Amino acid sequence: MTFESFVAEHGQALVRLAFVLTSNRQHAEDLAQSALVDAYRNWAKVSAARRPDSYVRKVLVNAHLSWRRRRWTTERPSEIGEAAAGLLPDPGDAYAERDHLRTLLAGLAPRARTVLVLRYYADMSDAVIAETMGITESTVRATASRALATLREDATQQAADTGPMRITAPQDGPVTSAKGTPSVPLTTGRITGNVLEGQ
Amino acid sequence: MSDLIEQQLRDLFAADADAAPRPSDLVTGTRRAAREQRLRTGAWALAASVVAVTATAFAVWPPAPEPVPFPQVASPPTDPVRAPGTLSATPGYGPGTRLSMRPVAQVLDLAADTAAKAADVVPEPGQFLYTRTVGRDGRVLAERWYSIDGTRDGLGFNVQGGVVDRFAFPGCRDGRYVSGPDQGGPCETDPAYRPDLPEDAEAMAGYLNLSTSHLDDDPAENKTNGIAKNMWTLGSSRFLRPAQRAALFQAAARIPGIAVVDDAVDAAGRTGTGVTWTFGGYKAMWIFDPETHAFLGSDLDTVEQAVVDEVGDRPAR
Numbered sequence: 001m002t003f004e005s006f007v008a009e010h011g012q013a014l015v016r017l018a019f020v021l022t023s024n025r026q027h028a029e030d031l032a033q034s035a036l037v038d039a040y041r042n043w044a045k046v047s048a049a050r051r052p053d054s055y056v057r058k059v060l061v062n063a064h065l066s067w068r069r070r071r072w073t074t075e076r077p078s079e080i081g082e083a084a085a086g087l088l089p090d091p092g093d094a095y096a097e098r099d100h101l102r103t104l105l106a107g108l109a110p111r112a113r114t115v116l117v118l119r120y121y122a123d124m125s126d127a128v129i130a131e132t133m134g135i136t137e138s139t140v141r142a143t144a145s146r147a148l149a150t151l152r153e154d155a156t157q158q159a160a161d162t163g164p165m166r167i168t169a170p171q172d173g174p175v176t177s178a179k180g181t182p183s184v185p186l187t188t189g190r191i192t193g194n195v196l197e198g199q
Numbered sequence: 200m201s202d203l204i205e206q207q208l209r210d211l212f213a214a215d216a217d218a219a220p221r222p223s224d225l226v227t228g229t230r231r232a233a234r235e236q237r238l239r240t241g242a243w244a245l246a247a248s249v250v251a252v253t254a255t256a257f258a259v260w261p262p263a264p265e266p267v268p269f270p271q272v273a274s275p276p277t278d279p280v281r282a283p284g285t286l287s288a289t290p291g292y293g294p295g296t297r298l299s300m301r302p303v304a305q306v307l308d309l310a311a312d313t314a315a316k317a318a319d320v321v322p323e324p325g326q327f328l329y330t331r332t333v334g335r336d337g338r339v340l341a342e343r344w345y346s347i348d349g350t351r352d353g354l355g356f357n358v359q360g361g362v363v364d365r366f367a368f369p370g371c372r373d374g375r376y377v378s379g380p381d382q383g384g385p386c387e388t389d390p391a392y393r394p395d396l397p398e399d400a401e402a403m404a405g406y407l408n409l410s411t412s413h414l415d416d417d418p419a420e421n422k423t424n425g426i427a428k429n430m431w432t433l434g435s436s437r438f439l440r441p442a443q444r445a446a447l448f449q450a451a452a453r454i455p456g457i458a459v460v461d462d463a464v465d466a467a468g469r470t471g472t473g474v475t476w477t478f479g480g481y482k483a484m485w486i487f488d489p490e491t492h493a494f495l496g497s498d499l500d501t502v503e504q505a506v507v508d509e510v511g512d513r514p515a516r
Contacts (some may be wrong), residue, residue: 004379015220050428
């Protein structure tokens with residue numbers, strides 16, 4: 001595989017991952033670019049990996065976490081909202097819901113957010129997330145389940161604060177994806193409906 | 200089944216991904232940035248500033264809008280195209296999966312025998328290898344049209360989180376790209392079908408060894424990694440004639456640490472005999488029919504292949 005065909009194949013997916021991680025167009029482009037520069041300079045090694053895209057994704061994720069440590073530690077939810085202004089608006093309740101969730105996410109630690117993005121956007125297994133972030137699988141599981149618990153709590157709190165719940169489906173009822181197919185089971189220790197999710 | 204907040208996260212991230220910027224030319228941008236870094240770290244401070252000025256001049260130049268490759272070709276569906284396979288926590292493993300004591304060469308020899316008996320079709324240089332990769336959830340992960348002789352433009356789709364990415368593989372003729380952002384630039388032809396690929400296990404092992412010779416000075420693990428990765432690529436995204444595929448299966452028996460697992464489960468949920476190996480922290484598994492020894496798929500996906508005449512042709516199913 002040449003570097004060119006790699007970028008043709010995976011470049012945009014990297015930009016998308018970077019954007020979901022950073023919520024900032026400029027940071028996303030910089031982040032993807034820096035991961036690709038790393039890949040370009042080490043192309044012999046990268047192209048020898050079974051999944052060169054996994055290698056570059058790992059570089060990208062770790063650059064994201066270290067950049068955050070260095071430069072973006074002052075980021076606050078309001079800035080996330082600003083970055084999100086460039087997003088496609090979706091109507092009504094769904095928009096308000098997402099906006100609220102975005103604010104909650106911004107309140108999480110960068111590592112926790114990154115775990116959630118890798119799990120629910122990139123559809124990585126906990127083992128692959130662990131390998132990507134250089135942490136153990138049990139840390140991934142613990143981080144994710146703590147983050148989800150925080151989000152659930154905040155969502156409930158927010159609903160209680162503002163009266164009518166913005167959430168439109170019963171909390172413990174069967175939830176299917178937008179396309180009507182069941183979602184992949186995951187591995188945090190929580191019983192939802194009649195499905196025992198891992199642990 | 201996931202709970203509400205998890206579904207909301209999926210939806211939110213997918214919506215965010217839709218709004219991601221689309222940088223106009225990542226290849227040129229990356230090359231330029233890499234070159235600048237190299238120059239800056241070297242003694243060529245003057246040259247670096249010239250490059251920087253040139254880069255700035257390019258940066259303000261409005262980039263030409265990138266033409267959509269093969270606009271007449273419809274994107275693959277994002278809905279499932281078959282029933283989901285097993286969604287066990289460890290891909291390839293189901294309730295009955297267990298390590299087997301059988302020698303891996305025995306399993307792969309049977310697989311090679313079956314592969315060698317497949318119909319022997321020789322594709323034309325102007326044709327394309329079509330591949331479709333379907334994941335464990337039954338959704339298309341990727342589609343490709345690779346030029347058989349590597350001189351024609353190919354097309355690819357990647358599907359991630361319901362978002363479809365379309366991209367071209369520029370053809371390479373007489374050492375020059377025939378299209379794309381680097382049109383006219385130097386290239387090496389990468390044909391989907393190589394008539395000169397070995398047809399026996401020994402020669403195939405030699406070929407794989409030679410194709411990873413740039414890793415000879417690396418730790419042994421990197422070399423193994425490179426060989427295993429090349430085998431994976433040959434098996435899934437190259438056209439192999441029956442004898443070539445048989446040679447590939449037999450050569451795989453030499454991967455250090457490769458083992459047999461009985462009642463492995465492929466991405467479509469079919470049970471078979473697996474051969475599995477790990478490298479670079481990843482597990483790979485090929486799964487074969489336990490009766491016919493035909494290759495079924497891998498732990499993570501199934502790949503269908505066909506030879507077609509034009510980019511955009513999809514075999515009837």
